[in-house]
Amino acid sequence: MKKLMNDPTNVVDEMIDGYLKAHPTYIQQSPKNSRTIVTVRETKPGKVGVVIGGGSGHEPGFMGYVGDGMADGVAIGNIFASPSPDPILEAAKLVDKGSGVVILHGNYAGDVMNFGMAKELAExxxxxxxTVLTTDDVASAPKEESEKRRGIAGEFFGFKTAGAAADKGYHLDDVVRVAKKTNENTRSMGVGLSPCSLPQTGEPSFVLEENEMEIGLGHHGEPGIEKGQIQSADQVADRLLNDILADMPLEKGDNVAVLVNGLGSTTRMELYIMFRRVEQVLKEKGVKIHRSYVGDYMTSLEMGGCSITLMKLDEELAELIDYPADCPMFVQK
Structure with missing residues (x-):
């Protein structure tokens, strides 16, 4: 598996260096920690700070979402690895305006430990x-154990609503409430078609036969719930939606935000074919798509496949989803 890189051990730091050089009007690096990036733009006095973070290899997650209307800072880990507590703490210190900081991250053991430790150090x-966890992956645990679920592409919706709430002047407790409500109303499920490879090894992260796919595969190559023959886009979309809607039933008249997320090497053509079927199914059920997102929002290096995310909206969440954002890798007007 070929990659454009220099020394495999330096890929994350060289990526960060290039990112900073490409977007100097958006972001800056902490002089105290090279893995901490914060907004270069002055935020409102008294604004609640929003910090996100996680492992590299998910670009544009996580560093692509630092900007107006979204996160104020990000802590960057090694590939598919949690950042250590130090860059998380540094991000919290830099974005704090005296009104506190909300930290959003996925539900992975390393993240839970390191972000939790950073919270204690900040206090x-x-x-x-x-801190608010994202637990949107319906394939990773049954509904009665939803607290064990992984956070995957649904993290994007948490960044969007929490960032908007903070920018609108919500108090800390209300930003937390919004982030938790977003998570409670968000479900995702993915399909893997081909593996990625870590720069240090060059070896595939998992093995699938040429005619195989894996339903419920995790964003780091964690095992899904079943392997089988590759099916048509409509069949795959139906399967993912069936599991999502069984877990979070929607009724006629409900409004949703939809994210069809590419995992790294899946073409826009394929993603829009998937979205086409999602729209058909929801329309048949009388569910209105309030806003849609199609593209690479939370990737897994060059993994093949995609995920579907639905977020059920009420009036507040719809307003926050619609709020403008201006980040290096995501702009919404």
């Missing part, structure tokens, strides 16, 4: 910090 420095 020792008199910075109030609250």
């Amino acid at each position: 020792m420095e008199d910075i109030r910090v609250e």
Whole structure:
């Protein structure tokens, strides 16, 4: 598996260096920690800070979502690995305006430990910090154990609504409430078609036969719930939607935001074919798509496949989803 790189051990730091050089009007690096990036733009006095973070290899997640209307800072880990507590703490310190900081991250053991530790360290420095987990992957645990579920592409919706709420002047407790409500109303499920490879090894992250796909595959190559013959786009979309809607039933008249997310090497052509079927199914059920997102929002290096995410909207969440955002890798007017 070929990659454009220099020394495999330096890929993350060289990526960050290139990113900073490409977007100097958006972001800046902490002088104290090279894995901490924050907005270069002055935020409103008293604004609640929003920090996100996770492993590299998911671009544009996570560093692509620092900007107006979304996150104020990000902590960057190694490929598919949680950042250590130090860059998370540094991000919290830099974005705190005296009104506290909300940290959003996925539900992975390393993230839970390191972000939790950073929260404790920040509070020792008199910075109030609250953390919110994303648990949107319906394939990773049954509904009665939803607290064990992984966070995958649905994290994007959490960044969007929490960032908008903070920018609109919500107090800390309300930003947390919005982030939790977003998670409670968001479900995702993915399909893997081909593996990615880590730069350090060059080896595939998992093995699928030429005619195989894997339903419910995780964003780091975690096992899904079943392997089988590759099916048509409509059949795959139906399967993913059936599991999502069984977990979060929607009724006629409901409004949703839809994300069809590419995992790295899936073409826009394929993603729009998938979205076409999602729209058909929801229309048949009388469910209105309030806003749609199609593209690479939370990738897994060059993995093949995609995920579908639905977020059920109420009036508040719809307003926050519609809120403008201006980030290096995501702009919404």
